[in-house]
Amino acid sequence: xxxxxxxxxxxxxxxxxxxxxxxxxxxxxxxxxxxxxxxxxxxxxxxxxxxxxxxxxxxxxxxxxxxxxxxxxxxxxxxxxxxxxxxxxxxxxxxxxxxxxxxxxxxxxxxxxxxxxxxxxxxxxxxxxxxxxxxxxxxxxxxxxxxxxxxxxxxxxxxxxxxxxxxxxxxxxxxxxxxxxxxxxxxxxxxxxxxxxxxxxxxxxxxxxxxxxxxxxxxxxxxxxxxxxxxxxxxxxxxxxxxxxxxxxxxxxxxxxxxxxxxxxxxxxxxxxxxxxxxxxxxxxxxxxxxxxxxxxxxxxxxxxxxxxxxxxxxxxxxxxxxxxxxxxxxxxxxxxxxxxxxxxxxxxxxxxxxxxxxxxxxxxxxx
Amino acid sequence: xxxxxxxxxxxxxxxxxxxxxxxxxxxxxxxxxxxxxxxxxxxxxxxxxxxxxxxxxxxxxxxxxxxxxxxxxxxxxxxxxxxxxxxxxxxxxxxxxxxxxxxxxxxxxxxxxxxxxxxxxxxxxxxxxxxxxxxxxxxxxxxxxxxxxxxxxxxxxxxxxxxxxxxxxxxxxxxxxxxxxxxxxxxxxxxxxxxxxxxxxxxxxxxxxxxxxxxxxxxxxxxxxxxxxxxxxxxxxxxxxxxxxxxxxxxxxxxxxxxxxxxxxxxxxxxxxxxxxxxxxxxxxxxxxxxxxxxxxxxxxxxxxxxxxxxxxxxx
Numbered sequence: 001x002x003x004x005x006x007x008x009x010x011x012x013x014x015x016x017x018x019x020x021x022x023x024x025x026x027x028x029x030x031x032x033x034x035x036x037x038x039x040x041x042x043x044x045x046x047x048x049x050x051x052x053x054x055x056x057x058x059x060x061x062x063x064x065x066x067x068x069x070x071x072x073x074x075x076x077x078x079x080x081x082x083x084x085x086x087x088x089x090x091x092x093x094x095x096x097x098x099x100x101x102x103x104x105x106x107x108x109x110x111x112x113x114x115x116x117x118x119x120x121x122x123x124x125x126x127x128x129x130x131x132x133x134x135x136x137x138x139x140x141x142x143x144x145x146x147x148x149x150x151x152x153x154x155x156x157x158x159x160x161x162x163x164x165x166x167x168x169x170x171x172x173x174x175x176x177x178x179x180x181x182x183x184x185x186x187x188x189x190x191x192x193x194x195x196x197x198x199x200x201x202x203x204x205x206x207x208x209x210x211x212x213x214x215x216x217x218x219x220x221x222x223x224x225x226x227x228x229x230x231x232x233x234x235x236x237x238x239x240x241x242x243x244x245x246x247x248x249x250x251x252x253x254x255x256x257x258x259x260x261x262x263x264x265x266x267x268x269x270x271x272x273x274x275x276x277x278x279x280x281x282x283x284x285x286x287x288x289x290x291x292x293x294x295x296x297x298x299x300x301x302x303x304x305x306x307x308x309x310x311x312x313x314x315x316x317x318x319x320x321x322x323x324x325x326x327x328x329x330x331x332x333x334x335x336x337x338x339x340x341x342x343x344x345x346x347x348x349x350x351x352x353x354x355x356x357x358x359x360x361x362x363x364x365x366x367x368x
Numbered sequence: 369x370x371x372x373x374x375x376x377x378x379x380x381x382x383x384x385x386x387x388x389x390x391x392x393x394x395x396x397x398x399x400x401x402x403x404x405x406x407x408x409x410x411x412x413x414x415x416x417x418x419x420x421x422x423x424x425x426x427x428x429x430x431x432x433x434x435x436x437x438x439x440x441x442x443x444x445x446x447x448x449x450x451x452x453x454x455x456x457x458x459x460x461x462x463x464x465x466x467x468x469x470x471x472x473x474x475x476x477x478x479x480x481x482x483x484x485x486x487x488x489x490x491x492x493x494x495x496x497x498x499x500x501x502x503x504x505x506x507x508x509x510x511x512x513x514x515x516x517x518x519x520x521x522x523x524x525x526x527x528x529x530x531x532x533x534x535x536x537x538x539x540x541x542x543x544x545x546x547x548x549x550x551x552x553x554x555x556x557x558x559x560x561x562x563x564x565x566x567x568x569x570x571x572x573x574x575x576x577x578x579x580x581x582x583x584x585x586x587x588x589x590x591x592x593x594x595x596x597x598x599x600x601x602x603x604x605x606x607x608x609x610x611x612x613x614x615x616x617x618x619x620x621x622x623x624x625x626x627x628x629x630x631x632x633x634x635x636x637x638x639x640x641x642x643x644x645x646x647x648x649x650x651x652x653x654x655x656x657x658x659x660x661x662x663x664x665x666x667x668x669x670x671x672x673x674x675x676x677x678x679x680x681x682x683x684x
Contacts, residue, residue: 006475010464017463017500204459209516212423213476214448368425 003219011227015193025235029185030242033178036304037247040173045093048141051110053121054101063122066099069152087153091160097145118142170335174247179330180303182236183265187297187323189232190269191290194224195277199286202277208368217367221274229266236262253333257340257347261333264350265326271357272322278364297323302331322353374400376524376556377422382431384417384580391417392428393580399524399573404550404557406567408667409577410677415560416456418577419526422558423453436523449477452522452555454513456529462502466493466512469501470519477520484519491515491545507538514545518555525557532562539566546570564667574667578675588667595670596622599639602661604631605650630658635665 015021052063062083066072072083080100087095102110110116117138119130127149131138147155201207211217243249251258276289300307300314301323307315318324325346332338379397383390392414399405407415420426421433424440424447433440435447460469470484488497491511496504504512510530517525531539547570549555561567567574568588575585584591592598608630622635636642639662650657 002475002478006472010461010468010472013468014461014463205455206458206460208425209453209455209458210476212425212448212451212453213473213520214445215476 003216004223007220007223008227011197011224012230014197015227015231021193025185025189025231026238029181029235029239033174033181033239033243034246036177037174037243040177045088046095046140046144047097048118048137048145049098049100049110049116050141050145051100051102051107051116051119053104053107053119053123055103063125065122065125065127065149069149071153072099085148087156089156089160091163092156095144095156097148118145120145170250170252172247174243175249175335176306176331177304178239178243178247178249179334180327182239182262182330183301183323183327184298184303185235185239186232186262186265186326187269187294189235190228190266190273191276191294193228193231194270194273195286195290196283197224198274198277199280199283202366202368203281203283205368211367225266225270228270229263232266233262249334251334252337253342254339257338257343258330258333260340260347261326261329261343261350264347264354265322265330267354268322268326268350268357269354271354271361274361274365275357276361278361279366281366297321300324302327322350325350376401376436377558378432378434379418379422380432380434382418382421382428382433384414384421384426384429386417390580392421394431395577395580395582397575397582397585399556399558401523401556402550402554403573404546404559404571406571406574407558407560407577408564408567408574408671409560410675413577413675414580415577416528417580419528419558419560423451423526424448449520450523451526452517452520452524453526454510454517454528454530456532458513459509460501460512460516463500465498465500466504467497469512470515473516474519479519487515487519490518492541505538507534507541510534510538510542511545514542518549521553522555525555527557527559529560529562531566539563543569564671568667576671576674578677583674584670591667591670592665595673596635598635598637598665600663600665600669601634601636601639601643602631602659603634604629604658606630606656606658608655 052066054061062072066083070085072085075082075084083099083101085095085097085099100110100116107116107119111119117131117135118141121128121130127146129142129146131142133139144155147159151158198207201210210220240249240251272293276293277286280286280289300310300318301321302318303323307318307324310318329338329343329346332342336342375398377397377399379395382392382395384392395414395418397418407418409415417426421428422435424444427440436450438447440447461472464472466488467481467484470487471481474480474484488494491514493508493511493515496508501509501512514527514530517527531542534542543566546557550557557571559566559571573586574588574591576583576591584594586594608627623632625632634642634646
């Protein structure tokens with residue numbers, strides 16, 4: 001017991017006394033939630049840069065089709081002439097379109113740099129639209145702009161007759177994001193925190209020194225897990241509290257199911273961390289191993305965006321990944337009101353995975 | 369048997385092979401209670417492997433290692449309690465203080481802050497009690513490592529190059545601690561080192577190892593006498609003596625002559641008794657002496673002749 005207590009407080013001190021740990025573990029996820037949450041909730045309804053072809057970029061003459069349908073404000077900034085169209089209503093949000101007069105050469109350059117995605121040529125007053133058909137944003141810009149050019153601002157009023165904005169809780173981007181950040185936080189903290197701590201202790205020969213004492217190896221590992229688990233729970237609680245007050249995020253499902261699921265996630269990634277760090281004493285090798293595990297899951301497992309737009313065969317690979325199971329489960333509790341009956345299966349699978357990884361890791365584990 | 373009771377460690381014909389290398393090749397060794405033993409040898413001599421087998425983290429391919437009458441197998445828990453060790457280089461947790469590091473390791477032996485404070489005092493780190501380990505100097509870290517090794521009042525202490533890389537002052541501080549320890553408690557010590565002086569100052573008995581074998585062992589005087597080294601005279605001459613020059617040594621004298629450099633080395637038992645003979649010979653040939661250096665033989669001389677290498681030499 002004395003051993004466990006001393007090991008536990010040593011691990012805690014080791015974590016807490018490294019200022020960057022506090023930053024990356026607590027401040028960074030909140031900054032990310034805040035930044036991404038803001039970026040995606042305050043985004044105007046429709047915004048874009050559109051180029052229309054003129055003889056010179058200094059062209060003062062607006063094509064008739066434009067000037068007759070839309071009320072444009074001419075501005076001049078950074079050496080460019082720009083005609084702005086602004087529109088706002090409750091249903092459309094803010095619409096902001098910028099029309100730039102350019103020659104074809106200049107327009108091509110802007111397309112290449114990604115500064116515009118739609119080019120209009122008003123030859124003979126019949127607008128011809130040029131854009132990348134594969135680019136959904138460009139498609140959207142094309143549809144709305146061509147509608148505007150046909151009907152003027154009335155286009156939006158007509159468009160919105162039957163459109164109702166969603167205000168249901170759990171459907172905003174932040175509602176999607178926060179559960180993903182919780183899952184990712186647990187993965188990162190276990191993989192970097194635990195693996196790195198083990199590899200570093202091995203490379204320092206500290207593990208070797210410790211096992212030359214009557215220290216109990218199981219107690220050592222248990223204390224390491226406990227310290228990390230406690231930190232993870234604290235980080236998760238802080239993030240949820242922030243999201244509750246700042247974004248009004250609610251946990252719609254069962255708290256108990258959520259706690260169990262987060263615990264299971266910790267177990268899965270702690271086990272994986274032991275497996276990853278079971279042999280190498282080289283922090284750089286460890287670095288690579290951790291990245292190889294963490295990066296694919298960060299991209300694929302639906303932290304920042306849903307994985308449902310991937311092809312079916314990839315989804316079949318993504319679904320069983322531990323982070324996917326954790327994220328989907330946490331999201332279901334937050335947004336779909338899921339309870340224990342829905343989360344019990346992923347919870348059990350995650351715990352089982354953690355257990356298997358851990359046992360395999362122990363079999364391979366090198367203390368010196 | 370009464371004599372066996374005094375033996376705290378017995379190493380019997382121990383062999384250990386790594387793939388193609390015979391790291392330890394038939395070593396017999398014992399150490400008595402309270403005895404300080406130095407294990408000398410160049411890099412790659414097999415010292416560390418031998419020490420690791422005594423520590424119980426490697427197992428001999430052949431032979432036996434018995435600590436206090438017990439093998440490692442089946443007595444791990446018990447034996448961990450009677451040994452204390454410091455590795456060549458252990459780095460503790462950077463952001464723990466000296467005291468906290470002590471407390472952590474003390475908890476493994478079910479010891480508390482009383483013992484930790486004693487140890488901090490003993491290794492002279494009282495001023496650095498609340499300093500983070502990362503901020504300690506090399507010497508202070510080694511003293512901390514030594515303190516950690518002493519927490520459990522070990523019957524047998526294994527120190528692997530405890531002063532390598534330290535400046536002379538820091539080295540002396542460690543020596544003082546170990547010498548005080550010897551006077552106060554009945555710990556046995558096995559020390560591996562590159563430094564002759566360290567072995568001479570600290571240890572009752574010296575074991576010279578190379579290529580996994582013990583080449584010579586005994587007290588410093590014994591080793592020197594055993595290998596017929598007593599006193600050494602280095603000299604160089606003004607000109608070469610006649611071609612027929614032949615110093616007929618008595619049986620206790622031995623000469624190495626380098627005709628190109630006109631220099632020689634004499635190994636003698638007692639310089640006073642043997643020198644007149646040399647001087648007379650030189651006079652007879654009308655040769656004058658350019659340089660004449662006399663010194664007592666050191667362990668280094670023995671070591672170099674035994675292993676063909678200097679202690680600090682890297683194995684190529």
